[in-house]
Amino acid sequence: MTTQLPFRGVRELERRGLRDRVYDLILELLLEGDVEPGSRLSIDTLAKQLDVSPTPVREAMVQLERTGLVTREALKGYRVAPPLGPDQLAELFDARLMLEVEATRLAAPKAAQLLERLRVAHERHQECADRIVEAMDAGADVPVRTTAEYFDADSAFHRAIFEAAGNRYLISMHDDLGAMTHRLRQAVLRGTSDVREAHAEHARVLDALERGDADAATAAMRAHIQGVRTRSVRDEAAGS
Template sequence: MVLTNTKIKRKFIKDEAYDIISEQIIRGELMPKTRLRINDLSKDLGISRTPVREALLKLEDEGLVMTKANRWTMVAPINIKETLDIYPIISSLECLSLRLGFKRIDEKIIKKLEDVNEKIKLKSKEKDQLEILKLDEKFHKIIIDSSLNDEIYPIIEGLKRKVKRVEIYFFESHKDQFTTYEEHKKLIEYLKDKDFEKSINALRKNWVNTLDSLDEITEDIEVDSDEDLLPNN
């Protein structure tokens, strides 16, 4: 069996289309319930309809896109319940990572955590919430990587992708309700002291506080009814 360059190229185009569309959805450039027309997307991206269709199918599997057969395809509404359900799972997996990697967290790793956290402090002063979220992911990935378990991060990465749109949407509007820098600073102090229990509790508290903040923010949000699930023109 011989693999052709055409198949590789086609797969690359499909993945590129997926990356572009998903990024615009996650960043809010394509708003919830915005109608997605394959012909328009194909024209905008300068590619054929097939890779666009395949990209949309993948996005539908991930819950970022909704389709009504033979009627419409749209950006999915933001799913608050899904986010509130996912956060405790991420927290548990990160605590597992810290448990597995705690003995490997040395001065070099702590220095990396401190450097990232100071950048978070700087970006907090600049009110750059998108960059803060990226740095926060980088901070937590350092802890995850210390576990040396290659199976954990892909799972967390997939879960975080599902909640990123909610984080960007709500954190951007409620900048003053989040204390990421100070919570990270406490965790770093406990890691320096080699205090495992306090480190685990600090990491867990970081996630619990974020979950509580999101819960409070979403209390007044109206849930879409079936009739509301129609695409915007």
């Protein structure tokens, strides 16, 4: 029977080198946020901790350099990238604003296939937001699992738009900024209003796309990114 063919397909896709798995592990380690910015990332130490040889670790680090999460100095090794300064923050938002608006503009005419997926992501986003607000209102600590799901849902919404735009270079650029954006999200999540506002802004983008109004969609996306920027700098100031 051919019913098991997809199985094989998945298994084929899962066949990845050790380097890729090491990459994922270190990436996860960095995104958890438990590592001190500026601290050294010793190749040999990481290799021992992960119980592999230094070679695949070294390759993963080259790949990680691209994300901006680690910095390299020849003959001196790798370090966890320092936190984003104010100027770097501004540049990141300028770049992201350009990308997201352009992606929305390109995706708008092809909204037909996009909407279904976008609604699913949006609903999941809402569910996660509800859980976070509920936990925050109760004064309890928000579980790491919950915030991770929230970030994932938020990310899925934007990613759907980029994939609908159908430009592999835009997607690549978006992914490159993904790690940085993730670091930001963690910092932004301070109050319940942030969650509500973000979701409402997403809703306006979705609404405009449903109406087929491309200009309104790009404007709504612009407003969303600007909103994130505003909340970021505000929370940045309040947090420090």
